[in-house]
Amino acid sequence: DADVTQTPRNRITKTGKRIMLECSQTKGHDRMYWYRQDPGLGLQLIYYSFDVKDINKGEISDGYSVSRQAQAKFSLSLESAIPNQTALYFCATRDRSNTEAFFGQGTRLTVV
Amino acid sequence: GESVGLHLPTLSVQEGDNSIINCAYSNSASDYFIWYKQESGKGPQFIIDIRSNMDKRQGQRVTVLLNKTVKHLSLQIAATQPGDSAVYFCAENKGGSGGSNYKLTFGKGTLLTVNP
DSSP, X not given: OOSEEEEOSEEEEOTTOOEEEEEEESSOOSEEEEEEEOTTSOEEXXXXXXXXXXXXXXXXOTTEEEEEEETTEEEXXXXXXXXXXXXXXXXXXXXXXXXXXXXOOOEEEEEO | OOOEEOSOSEEXXXXXXXXXXXXXXXXTTEEEXXXXXXXXXXXXXXXXXXETTOSEEEOSSEEEEEETTTTEEEEEESSOOGGGOEEEEEEEXXXXXXXXXXXXXXXXXXXXXXXX
């Protein structure tokens, strides 16, 4: 089983719809992140969380919200999806020693 | 402003050759740098990292070199194999207090293609 699991893996949604992407991890890490990846570009940080009570905006948080339901779960929501939010979304976890980040398999989101 | 960029978007090598992937950075405050490998349809995977107080670090078939004078980072892969074909990202971690040590800034990536 994957250490970091994202659901769904693929999703097509219509403009204006609300959609939630979910992430769960079994590594016991307290830090969780949501990144967005566009074709030919690196990963851009959307939101991050150091623990259940700590949520922080990243570089491109506009149009997104998150919820840290438990240490192991971190969900990303698009309140009203728009076409330029079409991208590949990755969840990641890190431990407190700031060593490597572990990424999920990604969610490919298409907004039509 | 801070940035992490790559010199070449694509690199094609023959199987068995050595590969060198380059990366330039501009943030002198970064406390360490990381290389990630992303295979098609998968999330990025950690390869190797290097602290800013080091200039070289070796792993299994990989070596990372850090030149702080010119703010340049490179990943060397020895005896490149078809399984090494992927996109490679460099990332820099900005250290410091106040929660700023969270942040990994990624470059755009280099596509490595290994020809048999």
